[in-house]
Amino acid sequence: MRIFHCLSYPLYSGPMPQTLALMQTQQQFGHEVFLAYDTKRGNFDGYEEAVEPYIQSFGIHCPLSLTCSSKSNPFEMWQDLRTLKKFLRHNSVDIIHVHMSHDHSLIVLLNILNKEITPKVIRTCHAGRVLENRFMQRFLFSKTDGFITRCQAHLRTFQTQYKTLGERARMIPGSIDSQKFRPATPEQKREARRYFHLPFDKKIIGQVALLANRGQRELIEAAAAVHDPNVLIVFAGLGEDESFLKKRVQKLGLQQQVIFLGYCAHENLQRVYHAIDIAYVAKPGNDASCRSILEAMASGLPVITASQDALLDIAHPDFAYSTSPSNLGEMVAAMRQWLQDDTTALKQLKARQHAVSRYAILEEAKTTLVFYQDVLDNRQKH
Numbered sequence: 001m002r003i004f005h006c007l008s009y010p011l012y013s014g015p016m017p018q019t020l021a022l023m024q025t026q027q028q029f030g031h032e033v034f035l036a037y038d039t040k041r042g043n044f045d046g047y048e049e050a051v052e053p054y055i056q057s058f059g060i061h062c063p064l065s066l067t068c069s070s071k072s073n074p075f076e077m078w079q080d081l082r083t084l085k086k087f088l089r090h091n092s093v094d095i096i097h098v099h100m101s102h103d104h105s106l107i108v109l110l111n112i113l114n115k116e117i118t119p120k121v122i123r124t125c126h127a128g129r130v131l132e133n134r135f136m137q138r139f140l141f142s143k144t145d146g147f148i149t150r151c152q153a154h155l156r157t158f159q160t161q162y163k164t165l166g167e168r169a170r171m172i173p174g175s176i177d178s179q180k181f182r183p184a185t186p187e188q189k190r191e192a193r194r195y196f197h198l199p200f201d202k203k204i205i206g207q208v209a210l211l212a213n214r215g216q217r218e219l220i221e222a223a224a225a226v227h228d229p230n231v232l233i234v235f236a237g238l239g240e241d242e243s244f245l246k247k248r249v250q251k252l253g254l255q256q257q258v259i260f261l262g263y264c265a266h267e268n269l270q271r272v273y274h275a276i277d278i279a280y281v282a283k284p285g286n287d288a289s290c291r292s293i294l295e296a297m298a299s300g301l302p303v304i305t306a307s308q309d310a311l312l313d314i315a316h317p318d319f320a321y322s323t324s325p326s327n328l329g330e331m332v333a334a335m336r337q338w339l340q341d342d343t344t345a346l347k348q349l350k351a352r353q354h355a356v357s358r359y360a361i362l363e364e365a366k367t368t369l370v371f372y373q374d375v376l377d378n379r380q381k382h
Contacts, residue, residue: 001372002032004096004119006103008068010038012266013048014286015099015126018174018364020051020058025365027059034093035060036084036103040069040076047210047238049266063087070102077106084110093119095372099126101140108143120375124148125158126288128309133161141165146375148172148368150288151310170371173313174289175364176298178356183300183348184274192275196261202232203339205304206276208269208292210239210260215282215306215325220245222331224252228339233258236272273299278338281305282325290314297355302347304334314359319351 003026007019016037023033035055043050055062064083067076084106096119098104104123111118121144125131131154141147141162147169149155159166184192193200205223207216216235223233235245235258242260249258264272273279279296283306290310296303297319304321305311315322323334341347 001095001369002034002091002093003372004034004036004093005099006036006068006096006107007099008038008070008102008106009100010041010044010051010069011048012051012054015124015289016051017054017266018287018289018291019099020054020060021175021177021361022365022368023060024058025361026369029365029369031369033061034064035062036064036066036068037062038067038069039065040067040071047240047263054266063091068103068106070100072102080106081110081113085114088114088119094376095120095122097122097124099124101130101137104140104144105136108140111143120145120372122146122148122372122375124150125154126150127286128154128157128284128288131157131161138162144168146170146371148371150174150290151313153309153312154288168375172364172367172371173310173359174287174291174294175359175361176291176294176355177361178298178352181270181273181295181298181355183352188274192271195271196234196275198232198234198259198275202230203278204232204234204276205278205280205335206234206236206272207280207282208264208272208295209237209285210235210242210245213241213283214285215280216241216245217248218282218325218328218331219280220248220252220254220258221328222335223257224254225328225332226335226339229257231257231335231339234261234272234276235259236261236264236269238263269295270299273301276301277344279303281311284309284311294355294359297351297359300348300352302338302344302351304338314354316350316354319347319354 009016027033064087066080096107098107123144149158149171155171158169279301281293281303284290293303293314302319305315307322321334321338323330
């Protein structure tokens with residue numbers, strides 16, 4: 001099978017890491033895989049890493065010189081259409097797998113203008129906002145052969161909003177490379193805390209990313225309410241909320257209990273998970289599969305998390321403390337439950353087992369390939 005992924009995104013974050021992992025695994029299964037991505041914006045937000053170095057490390061082939069950006073001007077879009085038309089005319093492609101609204105629009109427009117070139121089009125809905133029943137979205141969806149949602153809640157929303165297209169959708173959860181993310185040995189945990197200058201005798205709650213509205217403010221308020229000097233809150237990353245959070249920490253007198261590690265390159269993420277005792281994941285971001293909770297689980301960490309969207313599918317009482325970030329009482333109760341829990345070691349084991357058994361990258365790749373074939377055979381099932 002020849003598969004062309006289009007993802008108009010320039011950062012190694014959001015849906016990009018899992019898309020590259022999926023493509024790499026599809027290649028390992030013997031399929032020919034191509035990628036087009038946003039080459040215009042680079043590291044546009046200053047908080048995350050550009051994707052270019054990772055594309056090479058995954059061994060992904062990018063045969064076209066496309067802008068493929070939501071910030072493309074009309075001339076750049078016209079050039080992209082010409083380049084795509086020429087490529088598809090000389091290269092038989094079975095599936096075009098689109099991931100964002102810009103690349104989806106580009107491919108639909110191409111198919112409208114060039115009816116002789118009509119590969120099947122699959123769209124992965126990486127965020128809940130994609131499912132809003134708007135005119136342009138309805139038009140794009142009507143020209144699409146198959147849809148992948150990342151959680152049951154999004155599948156139900158899709159089938160409610162787009163009743164006539166319901167048979168074209170399938171829920172395929174995200175996945176994690178459980179060989180890359182692994183539990184820490186005692187020595188690895190000590191080394192990670194030495195690396196980040198963290199104390200060895202504290203219980204550490206960690207969150208990866210400081211992008212806005214991910215529950216950081218609520219976590220700080222809960223830490224103040226619990227008022228346990230043996231608990232540290234660690235934030236890894238940069239983001240637009242950082243300045244506000246630091247001011248709030250100072251006002252609450254939590255300077256000794258809340259630590260900002262700053263930017264951590266993706267290669268250091270495993271070290272972050274090794275350094276902490278539990279991960280906090282409040283809500284999905286622009287990756288509906290909630291990669292951060294899967295990374296934590298594969299690293300053998302229990303989680304404090306909200307019951308919504310993919311988190312509702314993934315989290316289980318065997319290793320998760322469910323809460324609502326908007327409810328301070330629930331946040332405090334979850335934190336205290338964790339502090340008093342004497343089954344932490346068992347929860348660590350259960351988290352790892354759940355990630356390995358339910359969210360393996362090989363399984364996502366196999367399920368996605370089966371869905372491709374069903375679309376090609378026009379026998380989608382949900």
